[in-house]
Amino acid sequence: xxxxxxxxxxxxxxxxxxxxxxxxxxxxxxxxxxxxxxxxxxxxxxxxxxxxxxxxxxxxxxxxxxxxxxxxxxxxxxxxxxxxxxxxxxxxxxxxxxxxxxxxxxxxxxxxxxxxxxxxxxxxxxxxxxxxxxxxxxxxxxxxxxxxxxxxxxxxxxxxxxxxx
Amino acid sequence: xxxxxxxxxxxxxxxxxxxxxxxxxxxxxxxxxxxxxxxxxxxxxxxxxxxxxxxxxxxxxxxxxxxxxxxxxxxxxxxxxxxxxxxxxxxxxxxxxxxxxxxxxxxxxxxxxxxxxxxxxxxxxxxxxxxxxxxxxxxxxxxxxxxxxxxxxxxxxxxxxxxxxxxxxxxxxxxxxxxxxxxxxxxxxxxxxxxxxxxxxxxxxxxxxxxxxxxxxxxxxxxxxxxxxxxxxxxxxxxxxxxxxxxxxxxxxxxxxxxxxxxxxxxxxxxxxxxxxxxxxxxxxxxxxxxxxxxxxxxxxxxxxxxxxxxxxxxxxxxxxxxxxxxx
Numbered sequence: 001x002x003x004x005x006x007x008x009x010x011x012x013x014x015x016x017x018x019x020x021x022x023x024x025x026x027x028x029x030x031x032x033x034x035x036x037x038x039x040x041x042x043x044x045x046x047x048x049x050x051x052x053x054x055x056x057x058x059x060x061x062x063x064x065x066x067x068x069x070x071x072x073x074x075x076x077x078x079x080x081x082x083x084x085x086x087x088x089x090x091x092x093x094x095x096x097x098x099x100x101x102x103x104x105x106x107x108x109x110x111x112x113x114x115x116x117x118x119x120x121x122x123x124x125x126x127x128x129x130x131x132x133x134x135x136x137x138x139x140x141x142x143x144x145x146x147x148x149x150x151x152x153x154x155x156x157x158x159x160x161x162x163x164x165x
Numbered sequence: 166x167x168x169x170x171x172x173x174x175x176x177x178x179x180x181x182x183x184x185x186x187x188x189x190x191x192x193x194x195x196x197x198x199x200x201x202x203x204x205x206x207x208x209x210x211x212x213x214x215x216x217x218x219x220x221x222x223x224x225x226x227x228x229x230x231x232x233x234x235x236x237x238x239x240x241x242x243x244x245x246x247x248x249x250x251x252x253x254x255x256x257x258x259x260x261x262x263x264x265x266x267x268x269x270x271x272x273x274x275x276x277x278x279x280x281x282x283x284x285x286x287x288x289x290x291x292x293x294x295x296x297x298x299x300x301x302x303x304x305x306x307x308x309x310x311x312x313x314x315x316x317x318x319x320x321x322x323x324x325x326x327x328x329x330x331x332x333x334x335x336x337x338x339x340x341x342x343x344x345x346x347x348x349x350x351x352x353x354x355x356x357x358x359x360x361x362x363x364x365x366x367x368x369x370x371x372x373x374x375x376x377x378x379x380x381x382x383x384x385x386x387x388x389x390x391x392x393x394x395x396x397x398x399x400x401x402x403x404x405x406x407x408x409x410x411x412x413x414x415x416x417x418x419x420x421x422x423x424x425x426x427x428x429x430x431x432x433x434x435x436x437x438x439x440x441x442x443x444x445x446x447x448x449x450x451x452x453x454x455x456x457x458x459x460x461x462x463x464x465x466x467x468x469x470x471x472x473x474x475x476x477x478x479x480x481x482x483x484x485x486x487x488x489x490x491x492x493x
Contacts, residue, residue, distance in 0.1 A: 001346065002346075003349070004348075006347070006348055006350050006351055006422050006423060006463075007423050007444075008421075008422050008445050009444070009446035014444075014445065014446045015445075016444060017424070017447050018441075019441050019442075020440040020442065021438075021439050022440070023436065023437065023438050024429070024438040026439075027493060028452050028489045029452070030448075030450040030489070030490055030491060031447065031449045031450075033444075033446045034447075035446040036446070049419075049448045050417045050450070050470060050490070051491055052414075052417065052470070052472040052490055053472055053474070053477070055392065055393075055472055057417070057419070057448075057470060074326075074391070075392065076390040076397065078373060080446070088367070113361070115360070115361055115364040115367060116358065116359045116360040116364055116368035117358075117359045117368075118356055118359075118370045119356060120356040121352075121354070121356070122352070123351075123373055123375065124370055124371070124372050124373065124374075125326070125370060125371060125372075125373040125389070125390065126369070127329070127367065127370065129368075132367065147390060147392050147395060147397055147470075148392060156491070158491050
């Protein structure tokens with residue numbers, strides 16, 4: 001049987017396509033590449049690469065250990081490169097602010113009951129459940145694509161990440 | 166669900182090729198060995214039956230989807246979420262100038278029942294309109310059985326996330342989903358999940374790439390994760406998107422693997438606006454006022470991201486939301 005090679009991207013090996021304009025502006029397509037974005041981001045920076053009203057998809061460079069975070073809604077983390085470990089905690093006293101969207105960072109280590117851990121590699125999707133605390137670690141630089149809602153820590157810098165001409 | 170027993174209003178007895186004809190309002194649909202013939206009071210149109218059936222399959226499976234499903238540059242539907250326009254030439258500048266375009270609105274259930282009956286009758290045993298060209302038989306020829314199993318596949322719509330208890334199941338050899346020939350090199354390992362007792366409904370992860378490598382359909386976005394109205398709808402793509410999708414809201418594409426080329430045109434006129442070449446890791450918005458069609462040489466993984474809010478089409482029409490997701 002003929003062998004096919006499936007091409008995935010990574011932090012160290014990606015090739016960007018692009019918008020070939022006929023009668024339009026390239027800005028209308030908000031075109032970027034998540035590996036390009038993550039390669040230029042600080043660890044755990046939540047850079048929006050897609051936005052639809054209040055909803056966003058964030059590209060996150062996972063490197064080292066993140067802060068503990070909590071959101072009042074579900075989030076979903078898809079590993080696009082590398083390997084991460086996700087710790088989940090059922091908090092005793094910390095609660096998510098239902099009036100806020102997106103996740104918020106917590107100071108220090110929250111107390112609570114351990115729910116479990118997930119070790120996820122490229123292509124693995126994990127639920128970050130609403131009203132639970134999570135912390136992510138990565139020994140080597142990795143890339144997470146996060147399905148969430150825009151929050152105070154969402155970084156928007158479209159002009160510097162997107163094709164403009 | 167199409168079954169052998171379904172009969173709908175406007176359905177004829179079989180013609181000399183064995184196929185029934187259908188009418189919807191003043192539209193009529195007939196097929197022969199090679200073509201679908203569509204007639205309306207001011208005009209008529211012919212499509213090769215294979216692309217017609219592939220487009221019809223998506224329109225039904227997606228429940229008329231978001232916005233416009235153009236079967237080609239002439240025929241298509243517009244979803245108004247409860248009722249549906251069937252049109253000829255409505256989004257074709259020259260048909261409109263010539264005043265031979267035609268549009269009728271139908272209750273959702275009526276047009277869906279007729280389309281399902283047509284698909285059930287017109288798809289022969291050896292043809293699967295969801296399959297890639299090299300993975301199915303021919304759509305052409307006189308009537309030769311049916312393929313109800315293929316044309317009544319349900320679209321996966323996870324309630325929270327695929328793989329959770331009481332949600333959509335994972336795919337495996339045992340459940341009838343073999344790895345596709347073009348994804349034979351995709352890692353099949355699952356994440357390592359350690360769950361404390363009582364948290365089985367919350368501590369969950371799965372391999373999306375394994376899941377997609379086992380998809381038995383092409384160009385069929387299915388919901389795998391839900392964050393309120395934010396829906397992840399990944400899909401595997403090979404050959405040509407059988408419809409030209411006209412947006413009624415912003416839609417996003419994230420290329421998970423390989424490459425797709427999108428031809429983008431004006432939604433109303435069909436005039437070309439751009440080509441978008443997407444490689445692994447690329448991320449692009451499709452504005453709310455365009456139509457687009459994709460081309461994928463090798464089977465690829467595409468994450469289609471939708472905002473399911475029913476408010477959006479009205480907000481865009483009233484100018485309360487932009488046709489593009491951000492201005493910068």
